Amino acid sequence: MAGADGDDSLYPIAVLIDELRNEDVQLRLNSIKKLSTIALALGVERTRTELLPFLTDTIYDEDEVLLALAEQLGNFTMLVGGPEYVHCLLPPLESLATVEETVVRDKAVESLRKISQEHSPVDLEVHFEPLVKRLASGDWFTSRTSACGLFSVCYPRVSSTVKAEIRQHFRTLCSDDTPMVRRAAASKLGEFAKVLELDYVKSDIISLFTALASDEQDSVRLLAVEACVSIATLLPQEDLETLVMPTLRQAAEDKSWRVRYMVADKFSELQKAVGPEITKNDLVPAFQNLLKDCEAEVRAAAANKVKEFCENLPEDNREQIIMTHILPCVKELVSDTNQHVKSALASVIMGLSTILGKENTIEHLLPLFLAQLKDECPEVRLNIISNLDCVNEVIGIRQLSQSLLPAIVELAEDAKWRVRLAIIEYMPLLAGQLGVEFFDEKLNTLCMAWLIDHVYAIREAATCNLMKLVEKFGAEWAQNTIVPKVLGMANDPNYLHRMTTLFCINALSEVCGQEITTKQMLPVVVKMASDQVANVRFNVAKSLQKIGPVLDNNALQTQVKPVLEQLKADSDMDVKYFAQEALTVLALA
């Protein structure tokens, strides 16, 4: 052993194991998390012969401890002596893979998958694959569930006899009588298909897929939809029609909305996997049905995919398909009864304009955008406004501005502060697209009004918004339009508004630059140092600290320092504190 300078004897295993057995769960957990340190102290041989057997034997603990253990063991290969000994880690992980608690089991499986890669092909067959088989034929469902995740990692590296066995085990688990195991198998079906030889995909996987997709439990059927994507990707185009499509068609019309939801949710992936021809013949009508589904959940999931689906349609007749098949459904969704459907649609609908081009957009989409801008639900309006950039590129925002303005104004004055907050966040984006003139004319007053909102979060966001606007429009614009208004608030009778002035100065000084800061802002800040409200005064100290770096040394020495000295002698302890802090940070003390 390399550490053979005598210090190994300092750490008798008993002491270390005592730590792992501590009565306090938290201490036990800490020890487990440092298991690698313990192993290091013991050296690889004693780790193998003493520590691991101990861990394997005493696996009855709180799930939290077991989770930590399962994770640790995944990184233990070097600590037991490298790949040739990695199989020593299998017994404790095998026990952990049978635990009830899902997170523990999943972590154990993850670690097993990880260390499977460190096994030599021989060890994989001698040690790892038997473990998988034991798990696959375990009594309680937990071990069989875990086994499902291990087939695909050993399959590619074992002999053909063992491969046949693995396929057989997987097949058995796909028809297990507990739905938990069937779900686990269904969720790994795609992954397993990927490592199988194409012939076996056709002969084995397809029949399993078909069976799982018509399982009596919808929770199993919906997982088969996920597998459908991988399987369809693996098969040559000419086999898809006979091997995959009947099942997919059935899933799209399943009586359970959960399965239809899954189809809607995976629609873009499915579309890519089956290719343009099948998309045209099958997926277009299926998508129409999903957009018209009787459950709002399904419609919302499908609405979310409208843009992606249209984008991925074969280009040769994309426009025609959209105009005749998709757009009529989309039009109906604009006035859906469910707000989540409308809002899902609103988050993607603008993307259609790039696909359909200027004329179609003006004629067909614009009326929809305008209707959504007037929707009763604020989320719908927000989603439209937040995606304006797509339309801007195609038709220019002017087309919308007449309707945009009332919508923005209404959101800006919404009774719910979260709505106001959301629209503020889009202001810089809007300003960029609408241009400075439009902004000054229509939106500037809104931005200033937010500064005196009665909700702090709005005032704060408004401050930050001003900074971003100045970044866009430049210091000169700031000097003319917003700085005077901001500084005017310093004389407001409400101390909260006076503080807003300071917060704005904090945000703006850097983007406005030294000249504006020194000539216009600093005098105001200095004046406020004798405000009668202590909160304003200590914010003066904080502001000075903040704008100090923008000022030149002369201003610092002649204007900032005296004020801070004065505040340092204030009667209020907070004012003193922040004045002192500012002096220190600015190195004026």
Next chain:
Amino acid sequence: MMGDRPSPPRAMSSAATTSPSVDKVDGFSRKSVRKAKQKRSQSSSQFRSQGKPIELTPLPLLKDVPAPEQPELFLKKLQQCCTVFDFMDTLSDLKMKEYKRSTLNELVDYVTVSRGYLTEQAYPEVVKMVSHNIFRTLPPSDSNEFDPEEDEPTLEASWPHLQLVYEFFIRFLESQEFQPSIAKKYIDQKFVLQLLELFDSEDPRERDYLKTVLHRIYGKFLGLRAFIRKQINNIFLRFVYETEHFNGVAELLEILGSIINGFALPLKAEHKQFLVKVLIPLHTVRSLSLFHAQLAYCIVQFLEKDPTLTEPVIRGLLKFWPKTCSQKEVMFLGELEEILDVIEPTQFVKIQEPLFKQISRCVSSPHFQVAERALYYWNNEYIMSLIEENSSVILPIMFANLYRISKEHWNPAIVALVYNVLKAFMEMNSTLFDELTASYKSDRQREKKKEKEREELWKKLEDLELKRGLRSDGIIPT
């Protein structure tokens, strides 16, 4: 004659009468917006392509035809009642909806009072009618974070018909002429599986009927019993380990409570496994409060059947003891007291050490409700007698925390309770009490010393790791 029927035999849930839409102040959250909507249909995917109005040809009343013709007419009426209406559309098919309602009413009456109506041909038709009406995919829950304690349940829109169908089915199952040997051809595993899925219904009225239906089926179909238990197992395991969402857990537990009562002794391994691997883990679920009473009842039933299960049960509870949720901790303490009420002294001795270590932690909880609930154990005469018998073991476990709490708990009521407990201990075993008081300080010091040694050990270990790490550039030496 028809007017006084059907009287819903079970207590109607208050939910049936409360208004569905109470708007919250902040309308921006998903929740309050959806609340403003009308009640939603639970009839989900049934009406995908029905646009046409439904026509049913009115049939004569059963009592108006001669007795020999009645069975035939009964079948016809059952067939008519297979037609399902869309109750979300409150305007469509009004006449036919009313016609079906009165027909169902008539059928309920008929199976209750008539004799000789139940021909062999009637069984499949009854099951078919019931299946057509009740089996459906339940709609999505209004919200992912549906909180059954806070939110109003979504009520089933088609309840005016559905209730009568359930009513009819129960009377059919309870009828004196009902023969399980014929019915088992139609009420099979697949039927039961679909029935169990309906327990996820958000409508408490429906779950209540389902409870009765399943209970009757369990009682009458011996061949389905094991299957029903196994499927309930699966539902619970999925609930605990996968979804944490299932509305009918309390109802299923209630049925199980009465089933456990009837288990034969010695208990089969299957039943013990159910207790340890399913019922105990149910305690870990977030929404425990919704079914805790029924769960605790099941647990106590098991222990009364077979006291030797006490140790694994209590160890299970201790393993899943809540770490952060005080409300759940209070529930655990309540359940534990129920268990202690029926515990045998020989079992108590086996489990007392880990048990009182936990109780000692609860007593010193900064949450006064937890501390209070634990301290109430000392008001329980039977528990007191057990503690007294074993005071030499329990007192040393409890002492340090009680002593500390008596000096520093923020809540005066807790301090007062702790004084009572200390006083009780002093009376039980004054010698030991005095010894513990005397050694309190030195014990604390010893603990501190041990703590320091631990820290040093770990420090050394970390130094070692650092040293080796440095020496071998991260490659661990062999």
